Amino acid sequence: MLKRFSSLLSKLILVALIPSAVMAQGKSDFSKPMEVESSKEELDIKNNRLVLTDNVIIRQGTLLIRADRLEASASESAEQADIFIAEGTPATYSQTLDDGNEINAEAKKITYFQSEQRLELSGDARISQGSSSSSGSLITYDLNKQTVTASSSGEEDSRVITIFTPKPKTDTDEKNNENP
Known part of the structure; x- marks a missing residue:
């Protein structure tokens, strides 16, 4: 009886921990230093502004942003x-x-709000994970909550498009379909 109870208790603890593990995805990157590099840099000390141009690369852990210009x-x-x-x-x-x-x-413009851990993609915006993708005029990605919101420009022919690609069938799947 005690063995069955401890097994049940350990399963309940495991189930309780799963959501926090999912929420932690990507969070380790935000405690790492951010490195920004480019071919050219202009610093405006008075206005607290840095402009980098030509082959701009931002790295923070596994997070990587590439651009022509960064402000x-x-x-x-x-x-x-x-x-x-x-x-x-x-x-x-x-x-x-x-x-x-x-x-x-990808987008024409990516705004990264570091303290909020949020990305705003605008202008031919597209985001994908695995074989699924979404595109629209504006996509907001909350890195902390792992949520994506997409919207169109509001013009009549502008729409948000999401594509779900089915998993390719394997030989095992086809054998299972033959023998119901």
């Missing part, structure tokens, strides 16, 4: 930049989550 700015009270606006044809984003899955995104 980093901070409020007067902030000690370092907190808002990063990457522009490109397109600018790209990728990150490997803690479970090994990778998220990829």
Whole structure:
């Protein structure tokens, strides 16, 4: 009886821990330093603004953003930049989550709000994970909550498009279908 109870208790604890493990995906990146590099850099100390151009790369753990131009700015009270606006044809984003899955995104403009752990993709925005993808005029990705919101430009022919690609069938799947 005690053995059965401890087995049940351990299963309940495991189930209780699963949601927190899912919520933790990608969070380890945000405790790592951010490295920004480019071919050219202009710093406006008075206005707390940094502009980088030509082959801009931002790395923070597995998070990677590539762009043609990046503007980093901070409020007067902030000690370092907190808002990063990457522009490109397109600018790209990728990150490997803690479970090994990778998220990829691209847009003409990617705004990264570092303290909020939020990305805003605008202008021909697309985000994908695995074989599924979404596209629209504006996509907001909350890195902390792991939620994506997409919207169209509001024009009549503008729509949000989501594509779910089915998993390819394997030989085992086809044998199972033959023998119901």
